[in-house]
Structure formats: C-alpha cells, structure tokens
Amino acid sequence: MSEAQMKVSDEIAISIENMNKWYGTFHVLRDINLDVQRGERIVICGPSGSGKSTLIRCINALEEHQQGSITVDGTLLSSDVKNIDKVRSEVGMCFQHFNLFPHLTILENCTLAPIWVRKIPKKEAEETAMHFLEKVKIPEQADKYPGQLSGGQQQRVAIARSLCMKPRIMLFDEPTSALDPEMIKEVLDTMIELAEDGMTMLCVTHEMGFARQVANRVIFMDAGQIVEQNEPEEFFNNPQSDRTKLFLSQILGH
C-alpha cells in the first residue's frame, strides 16, 4: 500500500470547519473539523446513529448544515444552488441500497447524468459508460435492467454510474452492508482498485479488513462527534479513547 499512499498530495480536497447540524432540536453533528487531502482514503466508522451518514451526506449537500463551513474542491457549500450543483457534479456517491434507476437499463443509468448534466454527446457518453462497466467487470449486463442483477452487481453498477461523471471525490455510505457475504468481496475489490487509481475516497463502512488495506486514516465517530482518528494500524492496534476500545472490541470480538 505504501506506493499508493505516496499519491496523497498536499492539495486540500475537502475542508470542513466547525460544522454543526441539528435535526429539529437534536444535535446530530457537533463541531466537526476535518481536512481531506487529495488522493486520501478515509474510512469512517462508529456505532449506529452516531451521524456517519449525515456527515458524508452533508459533503454533497444532500443534507444541509446549519453552522460552520464545508468547502469541496474550493467551492464553498452554501444555499447557493449553483455551488451545490457544481459540488454534486464533482462528487460521486454510492448508497447502501444502490438506488439505481429501475426503469432504465444499466447503460442508460450510466449515461443519463453525463448526457444531461455534463452535456456530453450520447455516443461518447456510451463509450465512457462501457469503459467503466468493464472496469467494474460487468460490461455484458449493459442492456439489462437493475432488477435483473444481483445486489453485488447492482452496487458495482452504482459505482460505475458515479464514475461516469468523472468525479474527483467519491463518497460511500455503507456500500456493502446490504449485501450477502459472497458479494461483499466483489464490491470491495472494485473499491480497492479505485483507491489504487488515486481516487479521493470517504467511506462509511465496518469492513475493517478494507480499512486496514486501503485507508490512510480511520475516523471514529460517536454521538455526532469525531472521537478519534489515526492511521489504520495505530487505530486498530492502539486505540486511545475508551469509547473506541469498546467499539472495536464489539465489532472485532466475534
């Protein structure tokens, strides 16, 4: 991994400063500070309800934050729709439940946004789509509908769909937790490949093997706060806070 780690540059891809978010009166995210370098691969973990999804959904403005600032690729996220659209077209996202468009074929799923958002000619968009479908190893499914694919295949299509927009940052929200064990590996392999290509990645996951293998940094969240962050080896072998120790003992214990 050391070779891949060298690709991390000093350039800041995402910068979150003193960010706070409430759902009504419930304080979900508390004073989040986080800088992500370009090419960095961050794994976020923590107990259920700790605000992991909310945090990464704030980064592409699927959720609004109320205080502090989020800057993605130099664009400050505010209520300005122009900025939001700009950030969204630079940031790809994969969801736990894939969220493919069931009424469109795999190929159409992949070409839709490039054609309509990037205004790329259809033919070119299809070539790009086939390229990425090959990359995630399912070019032969291009003309099927999402409902005809297995969960693992659907998630790989979802990754390809995001990649077709040529994003500079990818967000993953528990991409493997709705999958059967034998499908988890195929999705993780795809993500590892992506990491090796130098993609900036933020990934909410409990796949600790994946974290050890590709992450530069593991972030542990609890009760809406970043409790601990460290390099994977340090994080797993030598956790500092009691909360982290307890969490690790729970997920690694069995």
Added chain:
Amino acid sequence: MSDTPNIGFVRHEPIPPSAPPIQQAGVVKWIRENLFSNWINSILTILSIYFVAKIILASTPWMWNGVWTTSSLRECREVLQGTSGACWSVLVERWNQMLFGFKYPVEAYWRPTLTFGLLLVCIAPILFQKLPRNMLMFSAIYPFLAFWLIWGGTLLTPVVVALSLIAGYLAFVKMERLTGFATGLLTGVVAVALVLYLGSFVTAALPEFIALEPVASRDMGGFMLNLILGTVCVSLSIPLGVVLALGRQSNMPIIKGICVVFIEFIRGVPLITLLFVANVVLSYFFPPGTNLDLILRVIIMITLFSAAYIAEVIRGGLAALPRGQYEAADSLGLDYPQAMRLIILPQALKISIPGIVNVAVGLFKDTTLVSVISMFDLVGMIRGPISSSTAWTGIYWELYLLAILLFFVVCYGISQYSQWLERQLRTDHH
C-alpha cells in the same frame, strides 16, 4: 446423552423427480365445489339462477318481437297490438342524431366518423409498445387533423397552431440546454405566441385554402360530443394533473399553497356546479367581447375538475417512490426539472396508471352531465329532441339501452386496456 435419538443423517440415493399427482377434474366436481359447497352457497346459487332466468325470460321476447320499420311510437303500438315488444324503429330513424347531434350537417357525417376511426390509429402506438415507433408521428399530427375534420374551416388554422408548437418546442430545447428550464420555458412560450400572431394574418388572408365546410361548436352533439369531451379533457388533464401534483410537493410555499387550495376546492364541489359556472359565469372572467364558445368553457371546467383528481392519484405515485431515487438523482447533479422528468415522473406515472384510468373512465361517463346545461350530448339528445318529438314521446328503454351499450363498450375497452398495461409493466423488467 444416550436417550436422545440419533439425528445424524446422510442421503446416499438422490430422489428422482416425479410427475405431479393427477388433479381430479370434471364438471360435476367443479359444480359441487364452487356452487354447492355448503347450504348457504347452494341457496345463493339457486336464487341467482332464478333471477337471471327471470330477467332473460322477460327481456328476450321483448327484444325479439321488436319492431324495426315504423315511423312513430303509435305505429309501433298498433303493430304490436298489446303484445310485449321493443320499438327499435326509433333507433333506425334517429341513430344519426344520437351519434352526431341534430344539427351537424348530414353530408359531413363522414368527417367525425373518419376522425373517430383515425383516433384508434392514433392511440394504437401509444397503447401498444410493439407497433412501429414512427407511427407516433401520426399520433402527434392527429389532434390538429381531428380539429380540422370536425370543426372544418381552412387547414391553415391547425397547421399554424402546430407550427407554433413546434417552434416553441425547438426554442425550449435549445434554451433549456444552454440556460436551464425556466428560461427555456419562457422562450418557448414567446416563440409559440409569436408564430401564432404571425400565422393569424395568414389564416385571415386565406380563409378558403383547403377548407372544409365549417361547423359551429354549438352544432356538435350526440355521442360524438361525449367522445370529444372525453378524449380532449383526459389528454389535457393528465399533464395538468402532473403539474399540480408536483406543485403540491413544492418547497415554495406560494406555489404549494395555490396547488393545495385549488385541488381541495375542486374536489370539494360537484362537477355539475362547475358546469353551471362554465355555462353562465365564466364569460365574466374574460375580457368583454371575447366570445369563448360553450364547448371550450366546458372543456376547461371538466379538465380542471379531473386534473385535481389525477393530481391526487399522481401524488400517491410520487409518495410511493423510495427517497433514494430523489437522492440518487440529486447526487448525480441533475437539477429539479431533469430529476422529475427523467427519474421521478416515469416511475411515479407507471405506479399511477390504474388510478389515472379510473379517473379517465369516470370522467368519460361524467361528460353526460353536460346535458343539464342544455348541451345535446347522447343523453341530452335522448332527453331533449328525441323524447320530446311528437313521434317518439314516451319511449325510453330502447334509447337508453343504446346509450348504455355505447358507453359500456368504450369504458370496458379502457378498463381492459389498463389491465393489459399493468400486466405488461409488471413483467417488463423482472
């Protein structure tokens, strides 16, 4: 340990597949199981047979004995001499009025007939996905052709309207790609208005250019009027319903408010009151001198009415979509109009089909209500000119039977189609 049975098991010989057991079949078995399975069931079966038989026995001779060739109800009675029998001659003599109304020029009957025939051709490619896609071209031309055939006048009028819509569409597409939905829409509307304005000079200059004999709206009648109102209002109220449904979901309080108030208001009043409004009140809303004809006013009212219902049906479809679909569209950077048009609506409409068809069938039948504001649709013809003519006063059954038959054929067709469509969509992607 020793008293637990040995639960270890290994299969050494696989079980070969065998044929399913033979089902007992036969008429007697079916009857016994379905009609006489217990004593309540048996009583109900016997009662039903009794009533069905009674109806058939009473009506068959009446229909069979029917008289076809007389010229008034009195003559019918003379021929029948007190025996039971229908007086079908009223249908023979007045069928044209029941279908076309009593003022539509007889020598032009071929025009609405042709229009109706072409309607089937026009709908076919929309309904049946397997037909060649370029037939849709005809469907696009059809509304203009239909207008020209039924109302007559110069062919230039519908051509100008069609051209203006094409111009508007092109302007919209160009501008939307460059600058976004709102400006695109605005440019489109301006283009439509411009072409219409210029075109009005052309039509005024050449009123005889490929012209058919013009027929005024007030001369439309009979089942033709029901069909016109039904098809026009259904096809207008679906897009309007979509807009209302989206408006009701909007984040902008004013738009949302307008849509909610509109929908709730329309759903809270009977259609018939709206028709009276169309008949007398609506003309106050237009600048003095504009003489909006009655059919147009009625079309507006019925369209608004059914749009409110369709909006609610579509809202249900929108609510049934998982939130993930909206989020996926957002996260790819699609803007609101794109997300709606490309992702949300295609799926929501698919879910809403049964509900929309339900509203459409109801709407088509409700077009008979126009008879109360003295428009002579099929029911209006029966109640008005036909039953009050001296020759046929007092005749009801035969006329209403025909009306029932006509409506039933159309509505049953629509309902069968929608069931077929649902089956198609269900098997489509799975």
